[in-house]
Amino acid sequence: MKRIVWLFANALMLIGMMLVGYAALAGVWAGNMAQEYLFWGVGGLVFMVGLGLRNRSE
Numbered sequence: 001m002k003r004i005v006w007l008f009a010n011a012l013m014l015i016g017m018m019l020v021g022y023a024a025l026a027g028v029w030a031g032n033m034a035q036e037y038l039f040w041g042v043g044g045l046v047f048m049v050g051l052g053l054r055n056r057s058e
Contacts, residue, residue, distance in 0.1 A: 016047025
């Protein structure tokens with residue numbers, strides 16, 4: 001069970017980093033700051049939830 005939670009947490013961290021990376025690229029390409037901040041916020045939140053789950057599963 002701990003292994004499943006650990007894998008899920010790592011997947012959440014990866015998704016969070018992908019959202020943050022997309023925010024950085026979208027901000028450069030489109031110049032839409034509202035969308036960029038939305039993805040920064042959601043990506044950072046997903047990453048932090050994954051990090052917390054990973055720390056609790058170890």
